[in-house]
Amino acid sequence: MTESEKTSGKAKLALYWAASCGGCEIAVLGIHEKILDVAKAFDIVFWPCATDGKVHDVEKMPDGGIDVCLFNGGIRTSENEYMARLLRQKSKVLVAFGSCASEGCIPGLANLSTRDDVFNTVYRDTPSTENPDGLRPQPETKVPEGTLHLPVFYETLRTLDQTVEVDYYLPGCPPEAERIWDALTAILSGKLPPPGSVIGATTTVCDECPRKRTEKKIKKFHRTWEVIPDEETCLLEQGILCCGIATRAGCGALCPQVNSPCIGCYGPNEGTEEFGAQLMAALASVIDSDDPDEIERIIAEGIPDPAGSFYRFSLAASSLRRAKRPSNGNGAQPAAAQAARTGESH
Amino acid sequence: MSDETFQPRIVGFLCNWCSYRAADLAGSARIKHASNVRIVRVMCSGRINPAFVLKALSLGADGVLVAGCHPGECHYVNQNYKAMRRFILLKHTLKQLGVDDARVKLVWASAAEGQQLAEAIDDLVDGVRKLGPLHWPRNWNENGRDEALENIAKEHAEVMEVPA
Numbered sequence: 111m112t113e114s115e116k117t118s119g120k121a122k123l124a125l126y127w128a129a130s131c132g133g134c135e136i137a138v139l140g141i142h143e144k145i146l147d148v149a150k151a152f153d154i155v156f157w158p159c160a161t162d163g164k165v166h167d168v169e170k171m172p173d174g175g176i177d178v179c180l181f182n183g184g185i186r187t188s189e190n191e192y193m194a195r196l197l198r199q200k201s202k203v204l205v206a207f208g209s210c211a212s213e214g215c216i217p218g219l220a221n222l223s224t225r226d227d228v229f230n231t232v233y234r235d236t237p238s239t240e241n242p243d244g245l246r247p248q249p250e251t252k253v254p255e256g257t258l259h260l261p262v263f264y265e266t267l268r269t270l271d272q273t274v275e276v277d278y279y280l281p282g283c284p285p286e287a288e289r290i291w292d293a294l295t296a297i298l299s300g301k302l303p304p305p306g307s308v309i310g311a312t313t314t315v316c317d318e319c320p321r322k323r324t325e326k327k328i329k330k331f332h333r334t335w336e337v338i339p340d341e342e343t344c345l346l347e348q349g350i351l352c353c354g355i356a357t358r359a360g361c362g363a364l365c366p367q368v369n370s371p372c373i374g375c376y377g378p379n380e381g382t383e384e385f386g387a388q389l390m391a392a393l394a395s396v397i398d399s400d401d402p403d404e405i406e407r408i409i410a411e412g413i414p415d416p417a418g419s420f421y422r423f424s425l426a427a428s429s430l431r432r433a434k435r436p437s438n439g440n441g442a443q444p445a446a447a448q449a450a451r452t453g454e455s456h
Numbered sequence: 457m458s459d460e461t462f463q464p465r466i467v468g469f470l471c472n473w474c475s476y477r478a479a480d481l482a483g484s485a486r487i488k489h490a491s492n493v494r495i496v497r498v499m500c501s502g503r504i505n506p507a508f509v510l511k512a513l514s515l516g517a518d519g520v521l522v523a524g525c526h527p528g529e530c531h532y533v534n535q536n537y538k539a540m541r542r543f544i545l546l547k548h549t550l551k552q553l554g555v556d557d558a559r560v561k562l563v564w565a566s567a568a569e570g571q572q573l574a575e576a577i578d579d580l581v582d583g584v585r586k587l588g589p590l591h592w593p594r595n596w597n598e599n600g601r602d603e604a605l606e607n608i609a610k611e612h613a614e615v616m617e618v619p620a
Contacts, residue, residue: 266596393541400527428510433553
């Protein structure tokens with residue numbers, strides 16, 4: 111026990127925000143007045159979004175000085191990675207909080223393009239951009255007083271566990287307030303599953319969905335804007351690509367209950383890893399055709415963005431992690447350079 | 457870019473009842489074919505989850521072969537149709553991820569078609585050899601990452617120095 115723990119007797123809690131939208135921070139406040147119980151049980155030692163705190167305060171803490179760190183967001187920049195490594199070192203329990211930290215989420219879809227594409231969109235192509243000099247953020251800028259550094263924007267967004275070791279995962283975009291509270295009480299009472307586990311349900315969204323299911327046979331997929339679905343029948347049976355069949359429960363099937371398909375934000379169900387592959391495997395069973403040309407047509411017309419549809423939240427966590435970079439593959443580089451570089455993993 | 461010395465590494469998922477036996481037949485009939493395919497026997501092409509193919513590519517395979525019984529002749533009635541639908545879904549996804557069509561093939565081969573399977577393997581190996589190595593993990597390389605992390609630590613240390 112450290113000095114400060116002796117004095118306050120409370121466990122120390124940190125929350126951090128890397129490459130994410132901020133929804134996870136708001137989700138923490140979604141536990142409403144129970145946040146007071148959190149404050150009773152924990153000393154909040156670092157939470158840049160809600161409290162004043164400096165990185166060098168964390169740097170000065172002893173290793174393992176933080177009991178629990180809830181880390182949301184993916185690893186997009188060198189600053190994100192620096193903070194992930196720092197908080198890993200200082201925390202006894204590191205929780206990948208929310209979809210971004212767990213599996214990359216929407217920011218991870220940038221892995222379908224390159225850093226140059228992303229910068230071109232943001233600093234050149236959007237109609238609201240005025241940038242006649244074509245300026246781009248530079249990691250280093252020389253000024254009379256010295257050199258200034260900006261964090262480096264990585265080519266590939268990585269998940270938290272592709273960067274540092276993660277103890278627990280709390281899925282969801284964002285995690286539902288009840289699940290956050292469940293996780294916090296589990297941590298407080300010490301009743302935690304084995305390290306590396308997802309704290310959550312072990313069934314799929316379909317099990318929480320009240321819609322009537324009979325038989326799934328799909329001749330045509332409809333995009334959500336093309337039809338107004340019947341409110342009682344399974345959305346997938348109506349030809350709407352609903353990801354509930356592959357997605358971990360825990361949200362209470364919120365989207366299907368308001369006539370909108372599940373888009374998979376709670377990630378893969380227990381026992382599976384590759385969300386998109388599971389979804390493809392399941393969808394192949396419900397497409398009602400044995401004719402290759404017809405199958406081709408059903409998929410081409412109904413699912414124009416397969417990677418985005420099957421990996422909307424999990425591209426960065428998938429086996430391939432990203433689209434092929436133009437600089438790589440198809441023998442573009444000499445064999446010696448390849449051998450040297452494949453040795454480097456994440 | 458073709459490279460004469462490049463030997464593609466290809467993972468083949470072959471169904472127990474037709475395609476694996478076709479490979480067996482090709483062997484016992486001493487049919488010559490490229491030796492680049494490492495075969496994994498599965499009970500049925502319908503057993504093959506797209507995750508198997510993706511994992512093989514992510515671990516360094518240059519191509520993947522999926523082979524099953526001809527449509528209508530599946531030992532498990534119709535599971536090869538499921539394999540076909542999965543395969544088409546996967547192909548559409550792989551296209552978006554930049555994996556060339558010629559790297560991942562689905563072929564049907566009955567237990568009597570050792571010759572046909574051998575030809576399909578040769579075709580696949582030739583196609584992949586023309587494309588060159590895939591080396592998927594290289595896509596994850598991050599140049600300048602260590603230096604960037606060091607710079608952050610250095611600047612933090614400088615900021616914390618109290619000026620005299």
